[in-house]
Amino acid sequence: MADDALLTAEDLHLSFGPTPALSSASLRVHAGEVLALMGPSGSGKSTLLHCLAGILSPDSGRVRFDGHDLSAMSDARRSALRRTEFGFVFQFGQLVPELSCLENVALPLRLAGVGRRQAQRSAAEWLDRLEVADVAGKRPGQASGGQGQRVAVARALVTRPRVIFADEPTGALDSLNGERVMRLFTAAAQQTGAAVVLVTHEARVAAYSDREAVVRDGRVREQEYVR
Numbered sequence: 001m002a003d004d005a006l007l008t009a010e011d012l013h014l015s016f017g018p019t020p021a022l023s024s025a026s027l028r029v030h031a032g033e034v035l036a037l038m039g040p041s042g043s044g045k046s047t048l049l050h051c052l053a054g055i056l057s058p059d060s061g062r063v064r065f066d067g068h069d070l071s072a073m074s075d076a077r078r079s080a081l082r083r084t085e086f087g088f089v090f091q092f093g094q095l096v097p098e099l100s101c102l103e104n105v106a107l108p109l110r111l112a113g114v115g116r117r118q119a120q121r122s123a124a125e126w127l128d129r130l131e132v133a134d135v136a137g138k139r140p141g142q143a144s145g146g147q148g149q150r151v152a153v154a155r156a157l158v159t160r161p162r163v164i165f166a167d168e169p170t171g172a173l174d175s176l177n178g179e180r181v182m183r184l185f186t187a188a189a190q191q192t193g194a195a196v197v198l199v200t201h202e203a204r205v206a207a208y209s210d211r212e213a214v215v216r217d218g219r220v221r222e223q224e225y226v227r
């Protein structure tokens with residue numbers, strides 16, 4: 001594999017008490033690619049994603065983003081990196097229920113110091129791109145599951161992060177809505193040049209990736225370019 005990876009995991013080990021979750025897991029993520037992490041339940045996919053995102057620290061091994069070792073950073077610097085360079089989409093959108101969908105998407109920009117009007121303008125553009133402009137004024141509870149996930153994708157992309165981590169982003173949706181989310185998500189990520197690291201059980205969802213990596217027993221066993 002080429003050495004120009006944006007994000008790398010090298011020989012990660014991590015146990016939760018007596019339970020090993022990662023046992024020598026290594027992976028490279030390249031700028032702009034969509035990488036699907038697949039594998040059996042409990043094999044370590046989410047743990048690997050959380051280590052790559054700097055949410056969990058491995059017991060040993062190293063994660064590097066753009067050449068910088070995440071474990072060598074202070075907590076404050078790692079949090080800042082997560083806010084500015086990474087975006088997140090989870091199974092249940094985790095939108096703020098009291099805010100409108102527009103305000104949810106504008107929120108990461110507001111937290112980054114962008115003025116209200118500019119943040120709302122960008123948020124509206126992103127809702128439009130994800131084909132959910134019609135729910136801008138609604139609260140997440142008034143949107144459907146598929147619309148909520150597209151709002152969550154807009155919120156993850158609005159800051160133009162370099163990597164988006166998505167853990168079962170379509171897990172709560174039927175296949176038609178799941179495919180719509182994936183189609184819009186991957187197209188939007190491609191437009192911004194963001195890499196996507198996607199955990200999924202579903203071959204239909206993984207079909208939107210450029211590359212699949214199979215995690216078994218805490219280790220990346222097979223990797224294959226699918227497109």
Ligand SMILES: Nc1ncnc2c1ncn2[C@@H]1O[C@H](COP(=O)(O)OP(=O)(O)OP(=O)(O)O)[C@@H](O)[C@H]1O
Nearest residue numbers: 016019020021039040041042043044045046047048
């Ligand atoms: N917070 C935790 N505390 C204790 N054990 C954990 C914790 N998180 C994960 N584990 C264990 O670590 C192992 C790997 O879990 P992980 O969630 O990474 O697997 P996964 O492949 O994402 O599973 P799934 O597909 O079911 O979501 C499992 O044995 C799991 O039970």
